Amino acid sequence: MIDKDRLWQSHMEMAKIGATPRGGVCRLALSDEDKVSRDLFVKWAEEAGCTISIDTVGNIFARRAGSDADAAPVVTGSHLDTQPLGGRFDGAYGVLAGLEVVRALNDAGTTTKAPIDIVVWTDEEGCRFTTKTMGSAAFAKIIDEDAVLNGVDPDGLRFADELERIGYAGTMPLGSLAMKAYFETHIEQGPILEDEGIPVGAVVGAQGQRCFEVTVTGEEGHAGTLPMNARKDSYLGAAKMAVALNGVAFKHEPHPVITVGHVRVRPNSRNTIPGETVFTIDSRHPDDDTLSRVKDDMIRACEEIAADMGLGLEMKPTSHSPAVTFDAACVDAVRTAARDLQIPCRDMFSGAGHDACKVAGLTPTGMIFVPCKDGISHNELEDATPDDLAAGTAVLLHAVTAAANA
Numbered sequence: 001m002i003d004k005d006r007l008w009q010s011h012m013e014m015a016k017i018g019a020t021p022r023g024g025v026c027r028l029a030l031s032d033e034d035k036v037s038r039d040l041f042v043k044w045a046e047e048a049g050c051t052i053s054i055d056t057v058g059n060i061f062a063r064r065a066g067s068d069a070d071a072a073p074v075v076t077g078s079h080l081d082t083q084p085l086g087g088r089f090d091g092a093y094g095v096l097a098g099l100e101v102v103r104a105l106n107d108a109g110t111t112t113k114a115p116i117d118i119v120v121w122t123d124e125e126g127c128r129f130t131t132k133t134m135g136s137a138a139f140a141k142i143i144d145e146d147a148v149l150n151g152v153d154p155d156g157l158r159f160a161d162e163l164e165r166i167g168y169a170g171t172m173p174l175g176s177l178a179m180k181a182y183f184e185t186h187i188e189q190g191p192i193l194e195d196e197g198i199p200v201g202a203v204v205g206a207q208g209q210r211c212f213e214v215t216v217t218g219e220e221g222h223a224g225t226l227p228m229n230a231r232k233d234s235y236l237g238a239a240k241m242a243v244a245l246n247g248v249a250f251k252h253e254p255h256p257v258i259t260v261g262h263v264r265v266r267p268n269s270r271n272t273i274p275g276e277t278v279f280t281i282d283s284r285h286p287d288d289d290t291l292s293r294v295k296d297d298m299i300r301a302c303e304e305i306a307a308d309m310g311l312g313l314e315m316k317p318t319s320h321s322p323a324v325t326f327d328a329a330c331v332d333a334v335r336t337a338a339r340d341l342q343i344p345c346r347d348m349f350s351g352a353g354h355d356a357c358k359v360a361g362l363t364p365t366g367m368i369f370v371p372c373k374d375g376i377s378h379n380e381l382e383d384a385t386p387d388d389l390a391a392g393t394a395v396l397l398h399a400v401t402a403a404a405n406a
């Protein structure tokens with residue numbers, strides 16, 4: 001049985017580490033706060049009888065032994081790092097739900113056949129060392145270990161040095177752990193579950209994502225003297241492109257999501273016509289073929305505007321993650337657990353990327369979503385209810401136990 005109050009108290013304790021004035025959390029990867037949160041997790045896991053292993057990029061595995069010493073573990077977890085102005089539940093929930101599963105099994109005196117590992121993935125957020133889901137991607141050998149270890153933050157500090165400094169440079173070789181299955185619980189980070197009053201989502205997959213950095217080149221000029229028809233205004237071109245990209249999103253059904261989230265204007269002076277504008281595009285869709293057509297449409301739309309206005313244009317792809325389909329048996333295990341527990345549950349896609357998306361290529365993987373207030377995440381105001389967190393964790397306990405005994 002899940003202990004709702006214990007689960008909530010653990011969240012509130014963890015949220016004190018890096019707490020921000022507006023009720024959020026700042027725990028950047030490999031910072032002092034990350035170290036303190038890892039130490040607290042390790043202490044709790046050891047108190048719950050787990051054995052700790054740490055791999056070479058700092059991913060932590062806390063094992064509750066099973067009756068079959070040779071069996072590969074069922075793994076569950078998420079991350080403890082946050083955005084600079086993050087919330088109390090993004091990531092921490094997946095870790096603490098895993099801990100609650102172990103504590104509940106201890107309470108019941110139950111031994112599963114396969115071991116259960118709680119994992120804390122290093123640097124999921126990617127806001128300090130620039131690559132998202134770094135620890136799980138390195139574990140899955142999607143990104144190179146040396147590239148991770150030699151990554152530098154904006155202050156020039158090396159990932160490997162920072163990992164060493166906080167005491168989490170482990171010796172376990174990357175990816176040497178075979179898993180029987182992987183389950184991750186996470187807040188939805190969107191509004192669907194809350195809007196529909198459903199406490200649990202069985203995540204069937206995650207959207208594909210294509211990102212670009214777009215450079216629009218025009219010509220600087222005097223804001224007072226250059227007539228309107230003689231201008232090559234790079235920002236005006238970029239603005240028209242942003243509107244056109246929005247139009248591309250509405251052309252496809254179901255709609256992809258397209259975001260222009262970062263804009264840099266040069267020289268960024270109030271009385272000079274902008275000579276160069278750089279902006280980012282983040283586009284996502286659950287279907288790779290559609291996302292590929294969206295990409296073609298986005299390129300065409302920007303090219304037409306640039307040609308029409310006599311502007312230079314470069315569209316550099318900066319990342320591409322294919323859509324992920326989670327393992328049918330794992331998704332079904334989540335649905336079955338919810339049905340057996342009489343907890344309402346619906347199938348859904350993940351709009352965000354998660355560690356589970358990286359692990360999905362290695363081992364059968366499933367995810368469980370719970371609602372978050374107003375769908376708000378990556379925000380200090382991020383919130384969730386003790387009841388919903390407990391419902392998701394009860395489903396996790398059920399699914400993990402079933403997989404470990406199968």
Ligand SMILES: [Zn+2]
Pocket residue numbers: 079090091124186
């Ligand atoms: Zn997260």
